[in-house]
Amino acid sequence: MDTRSPRLPGTSPLLPAALLRRLEAAHAAQPLMARAGEAAARWAEQLRSDSARPVLVLAGPGNNGGDAFVCATRLREADIDVVVVSRADPARLSADAHAARQAFLDGGGAIAADIPVATPWGLIVDGLFGIGLARDLAAPYAAWTATAQAQARRDHCPILALDVPSGLDADTGRAWAGALQATHTLTFLADKPGLHTADGPDLAGAVRIAELGVAATAWAAAASGSPNRAASTADDAHLLPPGRLLAPADFAPWLKPRPKNSHKGRNGEAGILGGAPGMTGAALLAGRAALVLGAGRTFVGCLDPQAPAVDIVHPELMLRRGEALLATPLSALAVGPGLGQDDAARRDLATALGLAVPLVLDADALNLVAREPQLAAQVAARNPGRAPTLLTPHPAEAARLLACDTAAIQADRIAAARTLAARFNAHVALKGCGTVLAHPPGSDGNDPANPDGLPTAWAINPSGNPGMSTAGMGDVLSGIVVALLAQGWPPGPALEAAVHLHGAAADALVAAGTGPVGLTAGETIPAARSLLNRWVGATLPLG
């Protein structure tokens, strides 16, 4: 089975800060700050809620502040009133930022040392900190972000963040204390992972990219060390490779229409193992998802001896005991939905790990692996070619697997997912807001020469919404993944497509008024089916 996934044009790169700095250095001869401030001014003009009111521009002590000064200068040239607030020491500014500040003053602009309390704003521009921030906001900046936030609420005006919302870590999506919540973010050169996972989506609002005249592909040269690359080798060991913001184009080659001469045997046998006493619903949800997302035949093995013999809602499902499921020939198996952690669960999981089929591990299967080194060794020893492993932990399960706490996982979700992928030789979806996908060494176009010693490619999924934070959603995701695996999808694309599809289905339901409050896991199953059929039927480019 060929598991390599060609990357189609349109794939959207996510660049870590270290790589952005190389890119910036490689294009130092170009007026990047002037272009950034100009692009910001153009969007700011459109965003103003009231053109009679002035724009408040907060300018910080670094180059983000330089962007803000350029933006303010351009707004003044367009006859827009601006109030710039900055305490940057001119002697400590970079040459570019110093020049931007001076040009603003030379053009007749004035700088205030504090935010005026009584002025109603048409827009607030946040140019305090960009990719240079790596700690809680210090005085006076924390007070300024709190005041700006309160005034934006008071004035019903938007907040436009330059590059990243001040206080958001651009690499991890972690919010430092005092971080600002913007409604819009104009991000420079390339998109950044921190805008799309953890706290990022809440703080960034609507994200647009201003490439500043630097070709979208230039990052590849900066990453690989072409002559264009800035002199930088000391940080090579810690350089996070670029990732992707997931889109249907990433898995489009596997969105194939069925041949007319199809039969159920061609669409695979999906198995779900779980359903211990009190949790048969989890296994049924996963089974229904596998059935409805196209598996040719779906078998559900429950550990509860009292489990029903038939699913009245979907009598198409074949229900049996756990041991009987493990003796059934399967194309793909998911273990975990409602599995429990007793001896029977442990024994059945150990048996499943020995099967030469694509295997999805979720929920209590992950908790058992975290608890028992013998099982963990069995996972890591599976053959990623013939018997790939897919792990779908939520942050608490990931913390158990990595023997740390949930906060440590959430502080750097990309690192956590990549570490799990490397440690278990598995495809990983670290779930939650901005699910992080990571793939094991040597699969799916992974570059085994990644400079940071973790040969695991990664991506972030932008679909999904908080309506999905409800019981049963993870079980449905497992069912969708196993359905695609059973139908012959390679493991990396199957996991990426399932995650993206499930989130997009939930988004479609919310857009139609079903949720976010009260959205149920079961409702996402038919919605995902509709969307999958639409995607299969669509011609590229897919949206």
Ligand SMILES: NC(=O)C1=CN([C@@H]2O[C@H](COP(=O)(O)OP(=O)(O)OC[C@H]3O[C@@H](n4cnc5c(N)ncnc54)[C@H](O)[C@@H]3O)[C@@H](O)[C@H]2O)[C@@H](O)CC1
């Ligand atoms: N990298 C790029 O490609 C480009 C960068 N530009 C801008 O430059 C920014 C990066 O500039 P810098 O590296 O100067 O970084 P920042 O402007 O993000 O901030 C760094 C400054 O803030 C101080 N600082 C950091 N954390 C602080 C805290 N918690 N409390 C108080 N002070 C703190 C630092 O000591 C330093 O003076 C980008 O985000 C972007 O806005 C643009 O001008 C154009 C292109």
Ligand SMILES: Nc1ncnc2c1ncn2[C@@H]1O[C@H](COP(=O)(O)OP(=O)(O)O)[C@@H](O)[C@H]1O
């Ligand atoms: N705030 C959110 N934004 C986007 N997706 C979310 C959000 N909350 C949960 N999800 C998604 O919903 C699913 C929940 O899975 P999980 O936590 O395992 O639920 P369960 O308890 O039902 O097993 C995951 O796919 C997760 O990524």
Ligand SMILES: [K+]
């Ligand atoms: K900012």
